Amino acid sequence: MHRNALAPVFLGLRVGLHLLVVGVAALVVVLADPADRPAVAALAAALLAVYAAGAAIARARRSGWTRAWLAVLSVLWLALVVASPQAAYLVFPLYFLYLHLLPRRWGPAAVVVATLAAVVATAADGGLTVGGVVGPVIAAGVALAIGLGYRALAREAAEREQLLAELVAARADLAASERTAGALAERARIARDLHDTVAQGLSSIQMLLHVAERADPGSAGVQHIRLARETAAGSLGEARALIAELTPPPLxxxxxxxxxxxxxxxxxxxxxxxxxxxxxxxxxxxxxxxxxxxxxxxxxxxxxxxxxxxxxxxxxxxxxxxxxxxxxxxxxxxxxxxxxxxxxxxxxxxxxxxxxxxxxxxxxxxxxxxxxxxxxxxxxxxxxxxxxxxxxxxxxxxxx
Missing domain, CATH: 3.30.565.10 (Histidine kinase-like ATPase, C-terminal domain)
Incomplete structure (x- = not known):
């Protein structure tokens, strides 16, 4: 059975994304002000719970549910950003979700909106700085490049799987065709050998017996000769019928x-x-x-x-x-x-x-x-x- 060679790559990317979300959420809770920490921890836990539910939603394979789940996750992220501006760093894994789950045009648009939200959150916490603007923008550019590469890799993997499936099907068809051709060739060989040996021999025996019967019709053994000739004729008919069955019907x-x-x-x-x-x-x-x-x-x-x-x-x-x-x-x-x-x-x-x-x-x-x-x-x-x-x-x- 064929195994997709790119499956470990996709698995590694997914595991890395999950670890990034959990790690950044934990860091946000640790960096939160002690007074706000309980509320930040509750929002982070809710965000992680919704994120974990995405696996079951993905198995359902319904685009409406997936987009609703992504909207809820985005709302929880915005609430967490309001409670703790450090949560703006969670925008990076969200970029990949937008690019992977949303249609081709809506994904980059969602990345731009999320980038603006992250810049605003950073500015609200410590003022508008070059790092607060450049950081989310560079992260968005990196996410776009990786997301496009991931899509191209996934498309190439799908095409490769299709080609391999066609190759396997072609090999199966070839094997079936060769088996059929071999069986037909063997049937033709047997039919030819029967015609050249058994059928020709019976035909000669029948002709010789017929000559013997006509040469001395009044002999005592003429009845046995006639019986032998009729038996040979019957066997010749059966041999010809067998040859006809072995020959491919259309021919x-x-x-x-x-x-x-x-x-x-x-x-x-x-x-x-x-x-x-x-x-x-x-x-x-x-x-x-x-x-x-x-x-x-x-x-x-x-x-x-x-x-x-x-x-x-x-x-x-x-x-x-x-x-x-x-x-x-x-x-x-x-x-x-x-x-x-x-x-x-x-x-x-x-x-x-x-x-x-x-x-x-x-x-x-x-x-x-x-x-x-x-x-x-x-x-x-x-x-x-x-x-x-x-x-x-x-x-x-x-x-x-």
Whole structure:
């Protein structure tokens, strides 16, 4: 489970603020005139009690309650300043509360008002002096600088947490996608092996038995030959049914091009987005393993275009040549910087989709090219042979 690295910093700032409030309040009571000390102590205790209640109010997460609590705290501070001018030093922790709890415009305004109140309180006690004016003003400036820095740090921490959450979600999606792709690839392999071994063998046995039955229809063993042929035919039918179940349904029922067109209508359709699928399959269907890989690659490329590129149009093109199948997915989105992609991919960070496509293409001995540039859209082009090549491409070629 991820732990926020900046949490100790925020905790330290909060603890420091609490200790500052308690320490200054205790100092105000100690420095008060003996005659006024009971009243000052009572006001200080009330202020600390209200301040402590702020934790429960913060957990309620209601802005109205928070502002009411801050108003009560400010009134108690003003009363304490009237009773003991030394309480003007409590304005410094109040600055941070104003900046943190009030809206962006009201926070600095409250700091200015509190600064004027502190200056007036100091002047009422010992007259208007340079130190009595400059001290609160400098404290207000320091508080504003620290408060703005705290907000920027908190905003950066929130953005970092969001990025980490997206990274974790992307890793989970990648793991799920890889598991699904692995299962589909294994199903395709089993289907292919069944077709090339068991189904072909049963088909040959059935044909040979049929020839034997016709060659000597009057022999004593013809009934056994016929029974064997019928049994082989039944087993062949079961084997073909099993192969059909192992083959991905969209491909088994329609073929690759028809499956892509169906996805364009059922899954890729979005308001304001046009997805076009075209191509030719006159040269027949590619092997199941190749068709499955191309289908998953198209799904991933279109999903990236839908989620990240802001595209308004996506074109999917499938071309089938003897022994080779080509797939191209092109969008008119925002694109990206190829140099950044190459650097991140080399470092093992980011662009998990491209990495997964590259690995899938490498396993099948194909070629992958990604053409993109900021503001020029992206094109993913894949070429896979029917029979895996002896040497696989070393990686995705990303170019402008």
């Amino acid at each position: 088994a029922e329609q073929g690759l091009l028809a499956a892509l067109r169906r996805l364009a209508v059922t899954q890729w359709s979005r308001p304001g987005l046009q997805v076009e699928v075209d191509g030719e399959d006159d040269d027949g269907e590619p092997p199941v393993q190749v068709a499955t890989a191309l289908l998953r690659i198209a799904q991933g490329a279109v999903a990236n275009a839908l989620q990240h590129s802001g595209a308004g149009r996506v074109q999917v093109r499938l071309d089938r040549s003897p022994g080779v199948t080509r797939l191209a997915v092109q969008d008119d989105g925002r694109g990206f910087d190829p140099a950044v992609v190459a650097e991140r991919t080399a470092g093992g960070a980011g662009h998990f989709g491209l990495r997964a496509v590259r690995e899938r293409v490498e396993q099948l001995g194909g070629a992958l090219a990604v053409r993109t540039a900021p503001g020029r859209g992206t094109e993913v082009e894949v070429e896979l042979p029917d029979a895996p090549a002896a040497a696989a491409v070393p990686g995705a070629e990303v170019m402008a």
